[in-house]
Amino acid sequence: MKRFLGSLCLIVFAVGLIMAINVPLVAGAAKDQLVVYNWADYIDLDVLDEFEAEYDVEITYSIFDTNEIMLGTIMNDKNTSIDLICPSDYAIERMLNNSLIDEIDTSKLTNYSNVNASIITKVDDTFEDLTDSGANKKMSSYFVPYFYGTVGVLYNKKHVDKSVAEEAGYGLLWNTPNIEALNGKILMKDSIREAYLAGLLYLKENDKLPEKYESMPLSKLINTLDDELIELVETVFKDQKRLLKEYEVDTGKNYMENEEAYVSLAWSGDALYAMEQNENLDYYVPSIGGNIWFDGWVIPKNAKNKDMALKFIDFMLRPDIAMKNAMAVGYTSAVKEEAVRVSEDAITVLEENEFDVDEFFADTIRYPDLDNANLVLMRDFPDDSALLAMWERVKATRDYTWLWILIGSLAGAALIGLAIFFIIKNKKKRQVVEPESN
């Protein structure tokens, strides 16, 4: 009987285990599946529901915070079946170089003509030397643009004049105008690519770059990684540290909105969002130039549902859907102005969000000039460990004065304690001696 009970227990346990593993698979088998892997806060979630309803499909939606985390997932687990990913330009380059993504047949996308053609030209011009399994490839045939934006400086007009700020360029992050109020109120991105770019361009602004880099075109300079540049950037970052409030990735917008910080390196979408919340804020890409980036949809080689993935991309390119996403996300949609203007639904979305259509498209922060040669793209650094090590060294640079103060005060306390101890001891001795002398 006991044995029977024992095996029963084991069987129940085993069956339970199998059920637990299999249940999701069994339940989901009925519908078409689409696995989407996107940036956090990078879509209007209602749009997902709309797509599910329209195409009778079940979307598994998961998110990542940085390109590096996404690359880690994709590169290490090659068996994961993800149908769609939305990485940034340089991450797409790395995925392409590792043969992780498939070409996209754009002829199957009915809305592909909605994509702003300047984006495609710009991206293809930058990534002109890409190869996949030996053959020369165009970047644009591997991804469909989704959003884009710039990296620039967000600042508070109450403490810095517009003219002063734009004159200072990246120098504002180093407080070159020497404004007292800014000390300890500057935020730096804890993201090495953006930080490195700002450091390099700050050096360029101040003519601190060695001669051979000075004549280098911007698009080449920001994509150069060597020991000499790393050392130069390291010194300016260590120098910047005393001015900083914090290294941040996503808390910066709140700090700027609440006026707890006055200057920050920011992405244009975050900047636009913060400026909507607080009218004292303003944003610029320094005149010397800066980074423009593009995020887009790619289909991994081992995607299971490539047809549905294409339908999803096509859906994202519908002007009204694109505007819904743009409203939710805050960055600039890759769907061109002309396509939005002819779509009544898209205009309604804009008006519902209290945007004047002409004003919306005239905003140069939202719609930077794509033909501006000073707005350049980042290329992938296949081995960025030297850069990472530099960033760690910068962060590990510490001011140890507090330790000396601590040791000093401890020693002081010990001295006082000893003094009190001896005084009491002496007093006691006297008390003992007194009766004897009587």
Place this chain on the structure above:
Amino acid sequence: MGTKIKNISMKIASRIKNFRITRSVFAYPYVLFLMMFVIMPLVILLINAFIVNEKFSFENFANFFNDGSSVDTLMFSLLIGIITTVLCILLGYPVAYILSKWSSGRLIVLLFILPMWVNFLIRTLSTRFMFEAIGIKLGVGTLIFGLVYNYIPFMILPLHTTLSNIDKSFSEAASDLGANPINTFFKITFPLSIPGILSGITMVFIPTISTFAISQFLGGTSSHLFGDSINTKFEHQLYGVGSVMSIIMLIFVLISNYFMQKTNKGEAARNLW
């Protein structure tokens, strides 16, 4: 050959035959859990640390020690850990002592644990907002405050248990024999409470050296801790160096545990909670 297989199969059969529900059977699920979530990750950590390009190598260790900032960060974390632990003892001991004397002590101890029931991220974030509202600049000071605030219950609790378990008749006997209260404390109560202090130290020191969330919230620019460093390494897919750093941290944990147990002679175990 055939007999061998027969032998083995008979052995297995007898094992199955002899299977009984004993108390140990109920431990199997946990043993399974232990294998999957404790032993396996450790093995993976070791593999990551020592295998570079499918070959056994010490390259990751060399990388770690050559890169000055990592060792510096480790030392800084240990220093922060020691300061936090000392502060926790200095603040926690008197509280635990007084509470063990009061009959309502149990209730008041509850008040000290109460903040622990709030999620520590929420707690730490609110601490940060508090500092910002007062206008204190985030830095090493606020970091240590956050650590002490978060970990002091782990010091008070074992201390309180040990102190209230000490037989009162010991100190009564001491004062009967003419010892003044200070002497009684230093000669009787304090030595008897050392197991509590030791288990408090293990429970405060080890989490503080590996913390990373608190330093990110409360540290400002100047407190990049060892935990943060490991976190960055893994985020940038430097699994080798990251694993080496985790192992080094583990070694420190083992060392401190060893010393604690050696001085403790196993007394603290029952006093833990």
